[in-house]
Amino acid sequence: MRAILLRLVGAIPTLFGVVLVTFLLTRVLPGDTATYFAGPTASPESIAQIRTSLGLDRPLPEQFWRYLVDLGHGDLGMSLTTGQPVKTELVNRLPASAELTLCGLLLAIGIAVPLGVLAAVRQGSLIDHACRVVATAGVSLPVFFTGLLLVYVFYFLLGWSPAPLGRLDAFASAPKQHTGFYLVDTLWAGDFETFRAAAAQIILPAGTLALFALAPIARITRASMLAVLGSEFIRTARASGLSGPTVVLTYALRNALLPVVTVLGMVFSFLLGANVLVEKVFAWPGIGSYAIEALIASDYAPVQGFVLTMAVLYVLLNLAIDLVNRAIDPRARRGA
Amino acid sequence: MSAAQTSTFAHARYVLGENPVTLIAALLFAGYAAMAVLGPAIAPYDPLASDTMRALQAPTWAHVFGTDQLGRDILSRVIVAARVDLGIALASVVLVFAAGGLAGLAAGFFGGWVDAVVGRIADTIMAFPLFVLAMGIVAALGNTIPNIVLATAIINFPLYARVARAETMTRREAGFVDAARLSGHRDGALLVLQVLPNIMPIMVVQMSLTMGYAILNAAGLSFIGLGVRPPTAEWGIMVAEGAGFIVSGEWWIALFPGATLMLAVFCFNLLGDGLRDIADPRRRT
Numbered sequence: 001m002r003a004i005l006l007r008l009v010g011a012i013p014t015l016f017g018v019v020l021v022t023f024l025l026t027r028v029l030p031g032d033t034a035t036y037f038a039g040p041t042a043s044p045e046s047i048a049q050i051r052t053s054l055g056l057d058r059p060l061p062e063q064f065w066r067y068l069v070d071l072g073h074g075d076l077g078m079s080l081t082t083g084q085p086v087k088t089e090l091v092n093r094l095p096a097s098a099e100l101t102l103c104g105l106l107l108a109i110g111i112a113v114p115l116g117v118l119a120a121v122r123q124g125s126l127i128d129h130a131c132r133v134v135a136t137a138g139v140s141l142p143v144f145f146t147g148l149l150l151v152y153v154f155y156f157l158l159g160w161s162p163a164p165l166g167r168l169d170a171f172a173s174a175p176k177q178h179t180g181f182y183l184v185d186t187l188w189a190g191d192f193e194t195f196r197a198a199a200a201q202i203i204l205p206a207g208t209l210a211l212f213a214l215a216p217i218a219r220i221t222r223a224s225m226l227a228v229l230g231s232e233f234i235r236t237a238r239a240s241g242l243s244g245p246t247v248v249l250t251y252a253l254r255n256a257l258l259p260v261v262t263v264l265g266m267v268f269s270f271l272l273g274a275n276v277l278v279e280k281v282f283a284w285p286g287i288g289s290y291a292i293e294a295l296i297a298s299d300y301a302p303v304q305g306f307v308l309t310m311a312v313l314y315v316l317l318n319l320a321i322d323l324v325n326r327a328i329d330p331r332a333r334r335g336a
Numbered sequence: 337m338s339a340a341q342t343s344t345f346a347h348a349r350y351v352l353g354e355n356p357v358t359l360i361a362a363l364l365f366a367g368y369a370a371m372a373v374l375g376p377a378i379a380p381y382d383p384l385a386s387d388t389m390r391a392l393q394a395p396t397w398a399h400v401f402g403t404d405q406l407g408r409d410i411l412s413r414v415i416v417a418a419r420v421d422l423g424i425a426l427a428s429v430v431l432v433f434a435a436g437g438l439a440g441l442a443a444g445f446f447g448g449w450v451d452a453v454v455g456r457i458a459d460t461i462m463a464f465p466l467f468v469l470a471m472g473i474v475a476a477l478g479n480t481i482p483n484i485v486l487a488t489a490i491i492n493f494p495l496y497a498r499v500a501r502a503e504t505m506t507r508r509e510a511g512f513v514d515a516a517r518l519s520g521h522r523d524g525a526l527l528v529l530q531v532l533p534n535i536m537p538i539m540v541v542q543m544s545l546t547m548g549y550a551i552l553n554a555a556g557l558s559f560i561g562l563g564v565r566p567p568t569a570e571w572g573i574m575v576a577e578g579a580g581f582i583v584s585g586e587w588w589i590a591l592f593p594g595a596t597l598m599l600a601v602f603c604f605n606l607l608g609d610g611l612r613d614i615a616d617p618r619r620r621t
Contacts, residue, residue, distance in 0.1 A: 017460035025476040136609070140602035142552055144559045145575055145594035152582050152591075163583065273467025277556055281579060292560045295475055307472035311464045318463075 004323060011319050018311040023067050026304050027060070076308070077301035079294065086305040090287055094309070095180025096167055097286030101275050103183075103202055104209025105267070112214045113260065116221025120229060120256075121248055131218055138215025143274040147208040147281035154204060162200050164282045169197055205282040212274050213267050217260060224259040228252045258329050265318045272310055347614060358610030364603040371418035379412035383569045392581070395588055402588035404577060410588065413569035414596050420570045421597070424481060424563075425550035428488035429543050436493045437539055440500025445508055445527055454501070458494035466491040470553060474562045484563040488550050499542050503535040537615035545608030548601040555597050571597040 051057050058066075070076075076086040119131035154161040162169050167182055175185040175194055183202065186195035228234065229252050237247045276288035283289070287306055294302035371378070381399075386406035395402040401410035443454035461469065473487040507513060508531070516530050558564045558572030566573055571593040578590025 014459065014463045017456070018463050021460060021464070022472070025472050136605060137602065140548060140552075140598055140605050142555060142559075142572075142575070142594065142597055142601070144556065144572075144579075145590070145598060148575065148579055148582050148590050148594065152585075152587050156583060156585050156587075269462075269465045270467075272465035273556075276467065276471070277559060280560055291471070295471070296561050300475070303472065303475045307464070307468055310468040314465050315463055 004326070007319070007322060007326070011315060014315050015312065018315060019068070019071065019308070020064070022304060022308045022311065023064055025307070026067075026300070027063070071308075076305035079302045080299045081294065081297045086302050089290060089302065090305055090309055093285060093287045093290050096284060097275060097279065097288060099181040099183065100202060100205055100278070100284060100286060101209065101271055103206035104275075104278075105213060105271060107206055107210035108213035108217055108267075111210065112217035113221050113257075115214075116218045117225055117248065117253060117256075119218070119222045120225030123226065128222075131222055135215045135219040135222075138211060138218075141212055142277075143208055143212050144277040144281050146211055147205065147278055150204050150208055151281070161204050162197075164204060166283050166285055167198060167201055168194070169201065205278050205284055208278050208281070209271060209274055213271055216263055216267055216270070220263045221256065221260050224256040225252060228256045258325065261321060261325050261328070265321050268314060268317050268321075272314060357606055358613070361603050361606035361610060364599065365607055368418060368422060368600055368603065371415050372422045373419075375416050375419045379409075379415045381409035381412040383408065383413040383416040384567055385409075392586055392589075394586075401592040404574075404589050405581065410574070410592050413574060414571070414593050417569040417571050417574065417593065418596075418600075420564060420568065421551055421554060421572075421600070424485055424488070424554040425547050428485045428492070428550050428554075429547055431485065432489040432492045432496050432546075433539065433543055435489065436496025437500045439493075440497035440502075441504050441527060441532065441535070443497065444501035444504030445523070445531060451501070454497055458497050461490065462494045464491075467553065467556060470557060471560070471562065474557060479562055479565075481563060484554055484557055487557070488553050491553070492546050492550065495546065496539070496542060499538060500535060503538050504531055507531050507534055541608060541612045541615050544604060544611050548604035548608070551597065551604070552601050571600075 074087050076090070078084070079086055079089065082089065115127070115131050115134070119125075119128040122128060151161075151164045155164060168174060173194070175182060175189050175191060175198075178185050178188050182198035183195065186192070186198055229248075234247060234252055237251050242251075275286070276292065278284065279286045279288035280292055287309060291303050291306035294300070294306075376383070386408050387403075388407050390399070390403050390407040392405055393399060393403045393407075399409050399411065401414060404410055404413075439454045439457075443451040464472075470487040470491050473490060474483050477483040477486065513526055513530050516526055521529065554563065555570070555572030555575075558570050559576045561576070564570040564573055566577070574593035575590045575597070578586070578588075578593070581587075581589050
């Protein structure tokens with residue numbers, strides 16, 4: 001318990017660093033921030049007024065303090081193009097991104113872990129070579145390109161999947177919001193028709209993400225499985241006459257999964273970045289496409305809010321992974 | 337040629353013979369390098385010349401990769417784009433090689449507060465999802481190619497600093513460093529003359545491995561509209577331009593630049609793996 005608390009406290013400097021970097025990024029805007037926020041037609045007086053109202057005439061540490069206070073109130077500024085508070089839009093769009101990322105991750109784990117296990121158990125076999133090819137090719141894939149390829153094959157050529165335009169097709173209406181995850185909310189409402197529509201929309205973007213995340217998971221599963229299978233307690237288990245599946249699944253896999261959990265941190269870093277590109281390809285209404293729209297319109301506050309949200313999410317995810325690791329691996333507890 | 341060099345070459349030949357994939361990657365690399373260097377000279381058409389009469393033509397013998405929505409020859413654009421993409425990636429990798437490598441070297445050699453500062457910077461960068469951080473940096477500093485290079489270098493900094501630090505730490509107390517120290521070399525000289533040459537092979541492997549990632553990153557940024565601007569030929573932009581035509585079946589606009597990009601990344605990853613086998617036989621998989 002103490003160790004967990006210590007770990008939670010340990011995340012605070014990291015969070016502080018993230019906030020500091022995001023703050024500094026807002027202050028190095030090309031040109032003068034006040035001129036920028038005032039717009040191209042502003043008079044010198046109005047620029048000066050904006051400078052005062054934004055607090056840009058104060059010393060940098062004081063500006064940082066005010067930035068922290070605003071953050072504390074959940075104030076991320078206003079979007080210039082939509083006129084909405086950035087926070088509202090991010091909160092509205094976050095479930096779409098989270099649903100997509102989680103689906104992609106689950107799909108990747110569901111394919112990569114069995115693949116890695118099989119590759120390790122049958123080392124040198126066809127499936128082992130397939131695993132190595134996937135692991136090398138997967139990291140080379142530009143997600144925006146594989147996404148387009150999937151659209152071309154499954155939408156244009158085969159006609160199996162709906163048009164890559166958002167979370168639901170035009171005929172379905174969004175389910176009543178409980179979690180913001182359409183797949184969960186439709187089941188909650190017992191609306192299987194809409195569930196199918198939502199699932200049909202998410203399968204390609206989630207598959208694109210999964211293809212990308214597969215590689216590191218499969219690689220580490222194979223490597224750690226090989227290491228565990230070579231250890232003495234496995235030999236003992238086999239010598240005691242336990243069946244092959246029991247040894248592999250309950251003895252080896254449970255131990256081999258520890259490094260896999262650790263590598264998930266890195267996988268999330270990739271996934272959150274790839275998410276932005278996939279959202280653009282599939283017109284997915286998440287926070288990534290929100291940031292891209294803002295970027296194109298040179299609307300700065302949403303981009304800042306997006307970067308900060310992603311970074312804070314990532315820090316929290318890493319924290320969660322660490323805690324999970326601690327829960328399943330006694331050595332990690334002692335090490336702290 | 338010394339005995340050590342002979343054995344390195346013999347080892348390299350052995351690895352290449354054992355692993356034909358590395359050889360293929362090396363050939364591919366030569367092809368990409370030729371594309372980047374010769375560029376406009378070998379492109380069959382002017383990459384920027386539009387001709388609306390020939391717009392959106394599927395691949396033919398005259399236009400092997402087809403033409404785009406403005407009637408520009410896609411093959412020529414793909415070839416010319418190599419210089420832009422590989423140039424950005426190479427510049428950023430060289431930059432981070434120098435900055436990250438030196439920082440890691442100093443951190444590993446001196447320890448103490450230098451190590452703490454470098455570690456803190458690396459940790460803070462690693463606390464961001466890297467592509468998102470690159471987006472933020474380019475958005476803040478301005479939408480230009482040098483800023484893409486800088487952002488790509490920054491997100492790779494932790495990797496280089498850590499590898500250099502770890503490699504330096506294992507050599508700091510090595511016999512040959514002690515010998516050089518006892519014979520009167522100062523810290524700076526020890527670093528540059530004794531430690532640096534020894535961690536070079538690993539760092540070069542690191543460069544090759546991150547080239548692919550740097551290309552992906554730069555193309556990804558261009559794809560979402562950061563960095564290189566149209567009408568410049570660049571793989572990421574070309575895929576973005578072709579994206580709108582995928583749903584109506586004009587596949588060649590996005591496919592050829594995308595496949596070229598993918599193959600380039602693949603080539604650098606394989607090459608990096610191969611170089612690692614040569615430089616560090618213990619880590620062979």
